[in-house]
Amino acid sequence: MEKQTTHFGYEEVPVEEKAGRVEKVFDSVAQRYDVMNDLMSMGIHRLWKRITLERSGVRRGQTVLDIAGGTGDLTEKFVQRVGPQGRVVLADINASMLQVGRDRLLDRGVGARVEVVQADAQALPFPDNTFDCITIAFGLRNVTDKDAALASMARVLKPGGRLLVLEFSKPRNPVFEKVYDQYSFHVLPRIGRWVANDADSYRYLAESIRMHPDQQTLQAMMENAGLERVEYTNLTGGVVALHRGFKF
Template sequence: MSDTRTTAQGGMETSYGFRHVAEGEKQPLVNDVFHKVAERYDVMNDLMSAGLHRVWKNAMVTWLNPPRRAGWKVLDVAGGTGDIAFRIVEASDRNAHATVLDINGSMLAVGRDRAVKRKLDPYLSFVEANAQELPFEDASFDAYTIAFGIRNVPRIDKALFEAFRVLKPGGRFLCLEFSDVEMPILDKVYEAWSFNAIPQIGKVVAGDGEPYRYLVESIRKFPNQTNFAAMINDAGFERATWRNYSGGIAALHSAWKL
């Protein structure tokens, strides 16, 4: 299969990395990947990004700027291990309530354990559900965040429409995702590192390199910054913009429900 990026018109729903799969086949395959990597997921994020994912996630929460008042609610989608939700709760001085939603029970189990160890569990809820069909009423949340997860959703357009639906008027959408490297030379270095080193590291650290081959390929298929912003606008959001980090290795998209 071609490694060309998908466009604002879609294509990720039948893309399992570089493999073309029938519609409906992608989700079980992705679920299997995350069942395999759950226990080592955050360690592998460090290795895949040379630790930079921590800096990008901190920047995401800083841009979100959660208020230090009770009653403010955020939905963190595909956030099973709690990385973003924990940061948001702490940034709000433990005033915010974060609902962590993930389709993968293994990832959620890791997040629950981590929350208890950090004594953050009173400020968090964990929900196993699909980003394409959120089990919440309209206008339920003040913010919706998703980090390194939306490219694994088969129907990204559905997930974006659901994000818009569950946000309150004036609500904020933030999506951090690996993206299109825009710096000459860096793009070649990053691609060589991704396709050659990461699956091998995954094999050593997690015992299986294939899940990481999928993760690398899915990054290469994901729409570039401009096309993803167009998809966000198509879902009804306004003021869609983005910030590139590390030359575009990651991009943080922001938009509002106005």
């Protein structure tokens, strides 16, 4: 039987190896993750997440699952939105990222109101029809089987619930895309080496962005997972796209 492979950045690796390799990347960058995000995006990632929060439509008393929530920046905002009667779950497959997120939320005074769960997006450990809203920000591209993850998310959404996927995508302007490529493959790894002492992890992150499905492909994948009214909004010229779909 032919061995199944998948992409780890530009490298072709056995399917069973990818999760372990991704885990090593995030173990390495966890402590400096927020600082690196600010440097790499020049702070614009905060605007992207604020738009995601607004488009989520989350209201008081609702249930929210923040997948690949890592350091908990979106989770913290959802806690404020749902109020004391709501429920917010921070989930991530990586224990190092979860530890950083848990500590940060405790420092901000909201840790007691957040459930922290180490979970694989491909097989979420929640009953069907549990959440009003699910978000995954900059995490889907690291998942081995994206179709399985999207189907798992759709399963645990309540009828009427919505999934928001915030992820790097394909710039719309060819000239801008070339500039962006130069930045991603030459500047970004250097920042990673200077700030986090880890150029290789940030080179992988740049490659993983290029291997991620483009806007239309991801839209179709969400529809195939059973979501409806799927739409996307390009942010910063398509460097990032916010996809949203509903379960009916």
